Structure formats: structure tokens, C-alpha cells
Amino acid sequence: MKKQPVSATASAAKSKKNVGSLLKSATGCLLGATAMAGAQAESVADGWEADVAILYYNETDRVSALEPAIAVKKTFDDESVVGFKLVLDALTGASANGATASNTPQTFTRPSGNGTYTSSANETPLDDTFRDTRVNLTANYEQPLEDRMNKVVWGANVSREYDFVSIGGSGTFLHDMNQRNTTLSMGFAFEQDSIKPVGGTPIPLGEMKEAGSKVRTGDESRSMVEMLLGVTQVIDAKTLMQFNYGLAVSDGYHNDAYKITSVVDDVTGVNVLSQDSGSLTNRHLYENRPDSRTKHSLYGKVKRFLGGDVADISYRYMWDDWGVASSTVDMHYRFNMSPSWYLEPHVRFYTQQAADFYTTSLTETQANALVANNGELTSDYRLGDMDATTLGLKFGFLTPNGNKSSIRVEYYNQTGTASNVIGQQNSQDLVPDVDAVIVQYNYSF
Amino acid sequence: MKFIMFTALLSSLLLSGCSSLGVKPWERDVLARDDMALESASMDSAFDDHIYFSKEASSGGKGFGGGGCGCN
Numbered sequence: 001m002k003k004q005p006v007s008a009t010a011s012a013a014k015s016k017k018n019v020g021s022l023l024k025s026a027t028g029c030l031l032g033a034t035a036m037a038g039a040q041a042e043s044v045a046d047g048w049e050a051d052v053a054i055l056y057y058n059e060t061d062r063v064s065a066l067e068p069a070i071a072v073k074k075t076f077d078d079e080s081v082v083g084f085k086l087v088l089d090a091l092t093g094a095s096a097n098g099a100t101a102s103n104t105p106q107t108f109t110r111p112s113g114n115g116t117y118t119s120s121a122n123e124t125p126l127d128d129t130f131r132d133t134r135v136n137l138t139a140n141y142e143q144p145l146e147d148r149m150n151k152v153v154w155g156a157n158v159s160r161e162y163d164f165v166s167i168g169g170s171g172t173f174l175h176d177m178n179q180r181n182t183t184l185s186m187g188f189a190f191e192q193d194s195i196k197p198v199g200g201t202p203i204p205l206g207e208m209k210e211a212g213s214k215v216r217t218g219d220e221s222r223s224m225v226e227m228l229l230g231v232t233q234v235i236d237a238k239t240l241m242q243f244n245y246g247l248a249v250s251d252g253y254h255n256d257a258y259k260i261t262s263v264v265d266d267v268t269g270v271n272v273l274s275q276d277s278g279s280l281t282n283r284h285l286y287e288n289r290p291d292s293r294t295k296h297s298l299y300g301k302v303k304r305f306l307g308g309d310v311a312d313i314s315y316r317y318m319w320d321d322w323g324v325a326s327s328t329v330d331m332h333y334r335f336n337m338s339p340s341w342y343l344e345p346h347v348r349f350y351t352q353q354a355a356d357f358y359t360t361s362l363t364e365t366q367a368n369a370l371v372a373n374n375g376e377l378t379s380d381y382r383l384g385d386m387d388a389t390t391l392g393l394k395f396g397f398l399t400p401n402g403n404k405s406s407i408r409v410e411y412y413n414q415t416g417t418a419s420n421v422i423g424q425q426n427s428q429d430l431v432p433d434v435d436a437v438i439v440q441y442n443y444s445f
Numbered sequence: 446m447k448f449i450m451f452t453a454l455l456s457s458l459l460l461s462g463c464s465s466l467g468v469k470p471w472e473r474d475v476l477a478r479d480d481m482a483l484e485s486a487s488m489d490s491a492f493d494d495h496i497y498f499s500k501e502a503s504s505g506g507k508g509f510g511g512g513g514c515g516c517n
Contacts, residue, residue: 242483301507388500
């Protein structure tokens with residue numbers, strides 16, 4: 001049998017999937033084919049492949065999320081591919097507001113400006129009102145060009161949350177060369193975000209006001225353009241490599257409108273009382289990130305077939321003009337136990353250097369100078385020094401009707417490091433670990 | 446400017462080296478396996494990107510880094 005050449009980026013034609021009639025109808029609905037009847041609808045849905053998944057994410061004492069997703073795609077006779085994906089994301093739970101633990105109980109105003117929440121002494125303040133639902137729809141079209149050595153992949157993305165709307169698009173050109181052993185790619189993407197914080201946008205470096213006060217501004221926006229250059233290379237009959245360089249430039253509102261910084265005494269580290277009428281008893285400032293960000297990333301990946309198993313190792317180095325620099329190592333090893341099932345351990349190590357303007361808290365002297373100079377500020381631990389580890393295991397199997405199915409369980413740990421620790425803060429766990437469990441089920445048909 | 450020149454030089458060296466690598470079309474049976482695709486678990490990968498984008502200060506690398514997410 002004559003073997004078909006395979007592009008380095010596209011893995012080969014996939015075997016035709018079994019599609020249940022009920023699920024075919026669902027796919028047809030997504031295409032707006034509901035009006036078609038009987039055999040006609042059957043023929044439209046024919047050839048569509050679908051992946052459905054549901055993910056559960058749960059942090060100890062903090063956020064939990066439930067995310068169902070469905071992706072469908074069809075490959076046409078001219079090798080063009082069209083695909084759609086819908087993801088829902090329901091989030092609830094508590095989120096760190098950026099303030100530091102204190103030796104006394106603390107009261108904070110809810111993001112809406114209505115009502116308060118309290119944290120106990122020596123506990124990291126968590127805003128327990130965090131609740132959001134996200135809907136994300138993406139569409140992709142892969143378009144082969146005439147000589148079949150080139151193709152273009154177009155993408156579109158719409159995402160909506162209670163306080164955030166995003167639209168984006170992308171176009172990537174891919175060129176195969178060296179008997180399709182090398183693929184070069186160049187892509188561009190844009191994104192436009194609208195940010196509508198609950199209760200209005202707080203004034204950067206302004207103090208958190210007591211409940212009922214409405215010193216807020218209107219909605220904000222942010223735009224981003226990205227470029228991605230890539231090389232994919234077949235090394236030998238069992239090895240693939242990939243290298244990417246990415247550049248992302250964003251402009252506009254980058255603050256997390258719900259994050260604050262505690263102001264403490266220069267010597268004792270005890271919370272400072274606000275002198276501003278209408279503010280909370282203790283002084284807390286809203287963050288003030290730069291209004292632009294330029295990020296670079298270098299990414300490399302090796303994939304190798306080893307005696308029936310598959311090893312997949314990647315490394316990313318990312319840096320930006322905020323002073324953040326990070327390294328990520330990601331490793332999967334798939335043990336193909338038999339043609340019908342496999343086990344895949346996963347290990348990921350991540351380490352990041354803090355943004356230049358990150359501080360766990362501010363002394364009163366630092367706060368006064370920062371406000372006077374309109375300086376940059378965040379106490380969001382996600383921009384601080386951090387190490388993170390993920391350990392996971394995936395079990396994949398074929399269902400009795402021959403469809404792919406898998407379940408994975410992962411454990412994720414973040415360990416942050418506090419900076420600018422003053423006086424009594426030395427006895428506090430200012431940046432406690434975040435532990436999360438991830439469970440995901442996939443089914444393809 | 447130096448970075449662009451370095452990248453251009455590295456790219457040309459890589460590409461000239463790449464021309465001697467690779468396989469013939471009939472040697473691709475292993476590379477054609479589903480589990481040897483560069484992105485063999487796209488659903489997992491997309492979920493992971495979203496989680497790490499919302500919990501860490503980094504994004505992108507293997508693909509575009511925008512997340513369409515107000516989480517960070």
C-alpha cells in the first residue's frame with residue numbers, strides 16, 4: 001500500500017470515526033443544519049469529529065471551577081478543515097485580595113461597594129464573593145493553498161464574562177519544505193478586551209473606601225497584538241522537534257480592579273490607620289500596573305517514540321518589560337500498555353521572577369512616596385516570586401464502540417515568596433501556598 | 446537590533462542544518478500516529494493554558510498567549 005506523505009505539523013489523516021446518530025444530530029444543530037430532514041441532515045453531519053470534555057478545578061479553601069467544553073471539526077475533500085469550540089466556565093469561591101495577614105481581624109469592602117467581608121487575625125484576606133461565568137467560542141479554518149506545500153489557518157475568538165468581554169482573531173501561514181520534513185510558520189493575532197469591574201473601576205493608588213462610598217470611574221479597555229514564528233522539524237523516523245518565538249504587545253488597562261496593597265508601619269509592620277475620611281479604618285491602596293506590556297517567549301519541544309511509548313518534553317522561557325522572567329519545563333510520558341489503553345504521567349515545573357513593581361505590602365513612607373509620584377504597584381501574588389509544580393496521571397482507553405476516552409487527575413501547587421517583610425509580618429505566612437486538584441474527563445467520537 | 450540579528454543568524458543556521466535531517470515519505474508510519482502529533486491532546490492543552498494563564502504571570506510559547514480571559 002502506498003503511504004501518504006505527512007506534514008510535520010499535521011499528524012496524518014485520522015481514521016474515520018464512528019458517529020452515533022444522536023450525536024450527529026447535535027453536531028448538525030451546531031452547524032445550523034436543524035432544518036434539514038432525514039438523510040439530508042445525516043449527510044451534513046457525516047464526517048464531523050467531536051471532542052467533549054469536562055474539567056473540575058478546586059483550590060483548597062479558595063476558587064473552584066467547572067468547565068464543560070465541546071469541539072467539533074470536519075476535514076473536507078480539498079483538505080481544508082473547519083472547527084468550532086465552545087467552553088463554559090463556572091467559577092465560585094474565595095480569592096486573595098492582595099492585602100496581607102495581620103495580627104488583628106480586618107474588614108474590607110466588597111467589590112460592588114455594597115457590604116463588607118472580614119478576615120480573621122493571622123489569616124490571608126480572601127474576598128469570598130468571587131463568582132463568575134465565562135462563555136468562550138472559537139472558530140478555526142485551515143485553508144490549503146494551491147501547491148499544497150502552504151496553508152493558512154484562520155482563527156476567531158469571542159469570550160464573555162460578567163465583567164469582561166474579549167474578541168480576537170488570528171492568521172497563521174505555514175510552509176512545508178525539505179520533503180515536508182520542515183515546516184515554517186508565521187502568525188499574527190489581535191485581541192480587544194473590554195473591562196467592566198463590578199461596582200466601577202477603582203482609582204489606581206486610591207484607598208479602599210468604606211462600604212457605600214462610590215468613588216469609582218467607568219469601564220476600561222485593553223488591546224493586544226501578537227506574532228508567533230515557528231519551525232517544526234522531523235529529525236528522524238521517531239523524533240519531532242519544534243521551536244517558537246513569540247512576541248505580544250498589549251496596551252491599555254492591565255490592573256486587576258479587585259486587588260489592593262496593605263500599608264503598614266515602617267517599623268512594627270502593623271496596619272496603618274487611614275487619614276482619609278470615607279476610607280476603611282486601615283489603609284489599603286488599589287494597585288497600579290503599567291498601561292502597556294511587551295512579552296517575549298522562546299519555546300522548544302521534542303517528541304520521541306520510544307519502543308512503543310511516547311515521550312514529550314518542552315521548555316519555555318518567557319520575559320517581559322515588567323521584569324517578569326519565567327522558566328517552564330513540561331514532561332509527558334505515554335506508556336502504551338496495549339492498543340486499547342495507556343497511562344500518561346505528567347510533570348510540570350514552573351518558576352517566575354517577580355515584576356519590578358511587586359511588593360507584598362508597603363511601609364507608610366513607601367506608600368506616601370509612591371502616591372506622590374504615581375508609581376507602579378501590585379501585591380497580586382501571581383506577579384510575585386513563585387515556584388509551581390504539577391503532578392498528574394492520565395488514563396486513556398477505547399470504549400467498547402471504539403471511541404477514545406480518557407480521565408486525568410492532577411495536583412497543582414504554588415509556592416510564593418514574600419518581599420518587603422516588616423516587623424510583625426515576620427510571624428505571618430504572608431504568601432501561603434495554593435494547592436489545587438484538577439480532574440478532567442474526555443470523550444471523542 | 447542585536448536580538449533580531451541573532452535570531453536571524455540562528456534561524457539560518459538551523460534551517461541549513463535542517464535540510465540534512467528528516468525522513469522519506471515512506472518512513473513516516475510512526476510519525477503519522479495520533480500520539481505522535483505535536484498537539485496530541487488539544488483539549489487538555491487548552492484547559493492547562495487557561496489555568497496557568499489565570500494563576501501565573503506567563504502565557505503563550507507554544508501558541509498565541511492571549512487568553513480572552515479577564516482573570517489576569
